[in-house]
Amino acid sequence: MSESILELKNVHKSFGKNKIHRGIDITLKKGESLGLLGGSGTGKSVLLRSIIGLERIDQGEIIFHGERYDHLMEDELTPYRIKISYSFQSGALFDSINVFENIAYPLFEHTNFSYQQIKDKVRDMLKLIDLPGRESVMPSDLSGGMQKRVGMARAMILNPEVLLYDEPTAGLDPANTLNVVALMQKLKDKGLASIFVTHDIPSALSLCDRIVVLHEGKIIFNDTPIKFQTSSDPIVNKFNVHKD
Numbered sequence: 001m002s003e004s005i006l007e008l009k010n011v012h013k014s015f016g017k018n019k020i021h022r023g024i025d026i027t028l029k030k031g032e033s034l035g036l037l038g039g040s041g042t043g044k045s046v047l048l049r050s051i052i053g054l055e056r057i058d059q060g061e062i063i064f065h066g067e068r069y070d071h072l073m074e075d076e077l078t079p080y081r082i083k084i085s086y087s088f089q090s091g092a093l094f095d096s097i098n099v100f101e102n103i104a105y106p107l108f109e110h111t112n113f114s115y116q117q118i119k120d121k122v123r124d125m126l127k128l129i130d131l132p133g134r135e136s137v138m139p140s141d142l143s144g145g146m147q148k149r150v151g152m153a154r155a156m157i158l159n160p161e162v163l164l165y166d167e168p169t170a171g172l173d174p175a176n177t178l179n180v181v182a183l184m185q186k187l188k189d190k191g192l193a194s195i196f197v198t199h200d201i202p203s204a205l206s207l208c209d210r211i212v213v214l215h216e217g218k219i220i221f222n223d224t225p226i227k228f229q230t231s232s233d234p235i236v237n238k239f240n241v242h243k244d
């Protein structure tokens with residue numbers, strides 16, 4: 001069996017009386033892409049936020065390479081947040097600084113690289129996301145899809161092992177969606193594991209090795225895209241918009 005990188009075991013999370021997660025178990029293996037589906041408000045974003053410790057779980061364990069980290073202090077979480085990178089639902093670029101400064105930001109924060117090394121890394125990253133030479137452009141002068149790719153570049157710049165994507169194709173036109181999914185495929189081909197939260201079922205089916213469905217606080221489906229498309233479960237079928 002291939003090596004598991006990230007494990008969620010019996011994760012519970014409530015906000016007051018609002019029970020969001022009621023015992024979630026997920027295992028992510030090396031290089032694997034997992035598509036996480038669920039209706040609006042089912043707790044997909046909260047789950048990603050819990051994985052990077054922006055939300056604290058009430059019960060259960062979150063484990064990276066065999067080490068439990070969900071209970072650690074804020075400053076002890078930094079190495080895990082470098083290895084497990086979160087690409088925000090909104091893209092969340094800093095509007096007042098240019099593309100170079102946005103992508104370089106984690107390098108200035110977390111490394112001792114020289115300015116020249118940082119320039120080289122950002123240049124290579126811009127090539128990877130198919131925006132070569134755009135260092136000095138301001139985020140507002142980029143299309144929505146380009147902004148998403150810059151956000152993904154920033155999430156990638158510290159060489160994480162796991163990428164958490166929160167609706168990376170939401171609000172994009174078909175051409176930009178294809179560009180973003182192509183970049184996700186490129187990162188997958190480089191060996192990165194990912195959890196892809198989305199309502200964009202065709203993109204999830206094209207990219208993911210496994211589809212997971214979150215419903216009323218539990219994982220009610222966890223299998224291959226083929227099994228997902230041929231499932232007879234009525235809840236799973238609600239997501240199969242193109243199924244006859």
Ligand SMILES: Nc1ncnc2c1ncn2[C@@H]1O[C@H](COP(=O)(O)OP(=O)(O)OP(=O)(O)O)[C@@H](O)[C@H]1O
Pocket residue numbers: 015018020038039040041042043044045046047
């Ligand atoms: N900080 C918070 N305090 C209280 N309730 C919260 C908080 N964050 C999220 N929630 C609640 O948790 C539930 C799950 O929210 P979440 O954002 O994870 O949903 P989601 O599955 O990502 O939905 P969408 O598909 O619309 O993005 C919602 O009922 C939301 O109101």
Ligand SMILES: [Mg+2]
Pocket residue numbers: 044045046089166
């Ligand atoms: Mg969400």
